[in-house]
Amino acid sequence: MTMMDNITQLEGMRCHKHYFTLPLDYAAPQGQTIQVFARELQGLQPGAQNLPLLLYFQGGPGFAAQRPLANGGWIKRALQQYRVLLLDQRGTGLSSPVSYRTLAGLTAVQQAQYLSYFRADNIVRDAEAIRQQLSPQAPWSVLGQSFGGFCILRYLSVAPEGLQQAFITGGIPSLTRSADEVYRATYQRVLSKNREFQRRFPDAPKLLNTLAAHLRQHQEYLPNGDLLTVEMLQLLGIHLGMMQGPEAVYYLLEQALVSGVNGSTLNPLFAEHFTQMLSYHTNPLYVLLHEAIYCQQTSSAWAAHRLRAEYPEFSPEADELLLTGEMVYPWMLQQISNLRPLQECAELLASKQDWPTLYNLQQLAANKVPVAAAIYSDDMYVEREFSLETAAQVANLRYWLTSEYEHNGIRIDGEHILERLIALNNGSQLR
Incomplete structure (x- = not known):
């Protein structure tokens, strides 16, 4: 891992850049590596640099984490009690980005083999490897929007010991449907x-x-x-x-x-x-x-x-x-x-027919990590009934079903939505 010495100053927060060298294939840790980038945000209040970490999983797949312009929206609420880590998922942003140019020189078979390591399973492996470097003594919290929620269900399936609590917005997938x-x-x-x-x-x-x-x-x-x-x-x-x-x-x-x-x-x-x-x-x-x-x-x-x-x-x-x-x-x-x-x-x-299984239904049924989710009843991208079906299969998951927002609600009213989810995990309700 390398953290750049310079600190970026944005309105209402400080930003640190982190670069990590991680395996392309975790089954071959000594083989090919990729670079994974994450931007750490800190508030300006006293002690902000010592707050626990909240990792953000961007929607997608294939999109870099947002580039914040100022301390606002869901980030504003998060920075009250967390340092926020905006992860560029592998293949996006500054994380060994994928394009026809970066894949040039590989055969189609080699390209497909390379990209087979860019799903949620390896995104979560990257996240846990980063946690073990940045927060080795303590689990962290995670927030996932859309496909980011898919990543969180994978995380809960294979490495729940790395999670303190989880928040999901518009991103509870079916665990079994085709x-x-x-x-x-x-x-x-x-x-x-x-x-x-x-x-x-x-x-x-x-x-x-x-x-x-x-x-x-x-x-x-x-x-x-x-x-x-x-x-x-x-x-x-x-x-x-x-x-x-x-x-x-x-x-x-x-x-x-x-x-x-x-x-x-x-x-x-x-x-x-x-x-x-x-x-x-x-x-x-x-x-x-x-x-x-x-x-x-x-x-x-x-x-x-x-x-x-x-x-x-x-x-x-x-x-x-x-x-x-x-x-x-x-x-x-x-x-x-x-x-x-x-x-x-x-x-x-x-x-490709041999995609690995993503979710461990037995582990999810016994989940102990507090999970709070916003399910948007009119969501065009993530089927409501499938989300509710999954919610019933995951222990310790509380959800807020609402027609107030569409899929991108966190961009529009993120401060309120995250506040509501934090309250859910705390066992309280907000009006």
């Missing part, structure tokens, strides 16, 4: 979110259908050179399950087309903002491993792509175009230039 079951539920929820979007913005269907018709007749390109297809346009639906997401999609569609001397054409402002709203161009792990997070001793075989046929409403040729959600499709590896070099690797990962 990728097919997950995506069937997801398509139904996305369909509901589309109908709600249309109800709130009555002219949205016309805006969307007009744009789709234009794209079928004209070749329009994004600033990165990728052709904007109708299928790619539908990917905007990933924002429908976020607080303030439908608004962002609607305002974008309003300015999609502009009139010129040669008729309608794509607004460059739309093209720029569209690219910024989709992270597939910059976060390849999200596409490469998204379905694998549900796989235990089985392959996903492109579950969302296969099951789309069961929901013809989502056809790109439909008269009334609908937006898709948190699904990945094999055609994305053809249409998105930053993913194109990884097509063969993606196919190998989608067909």
Whole structure:
């Protein structure tokens, strides 16, 4: 481990940078290594440097931890009683980042083998190895958002001795259900979110259908050179399950087309903002491993792509175009230039059948670590019924079921949400 001597000063807190050299494969600790980065945040109050640690697991998979600008939101509440450690999960941020460029020079088989070590099981191994360096004498607390909650259930399954308590927001996975079951539920929820979007913005269907018709007749390109297809346009639906997401999609569609001397054409402002709203161009792990997070001793075989046929409403040729959600499709590896070099690797990962089991049901049933979870009743990304099913299987887990927030509630009202979860673990209730 190396900690940089310089201390970054942000509004209301100090930040330390930590770099760790850890095994790629923990079964071969003397083999290939990777670098894992974590940013430690401390408040400015007396004694802040001696507070216990709270590790944050980012949502994803394939996204770096947030880069805070100031002491606010959930971080503000956490720093009252913790030092916060923002972990860049392996393959993201400053942690041996994965892209088509960093994987260049490897065969597709080698790429797939390398990336098979980038799921929650090894993210948790990294976390526990870091804890043994930073807090060897005491367990620490953890907070997980979305996929970060999946990581916490893995942590509770294999290394509960490392945990003092856990907080989960919008991220309680099914322990046993297949990728097919997950995506069937997801398509139904996305369909509901589309109908709600249309109800709130009555002219949205016309805006969307007009744009789709234009794209079928004209070749329009994004600033990165990728052709904007109708299928790619539908990917905007990933924002429908976020607080303030439908608004962002609607305002974008309003300015999609502009009139010129040669008729309608794509607004460059739309093209720029569209690219910024989709992270597939910059976060390849999200596409490469998204379905694998549900796989235990089985392959996903492109579950969302296969099951789309069961929901013809989502056809790109439909008269009334609908937006898709948190699904990945094999055609994305053809249409998105930053993913194109990884097509063969993606196919190998989608067909991989020997993914290790992630959760220990017996251990979870006997769990002694206090766990507090926020379950969002209208969550588009994590099926409510599956979350409740899991909650009943994990001992010592208390949950708060609420319709007040969407999936990204922690970004919108994180201070209140974390306060509520801390109270749950303390055995008290807040109004």
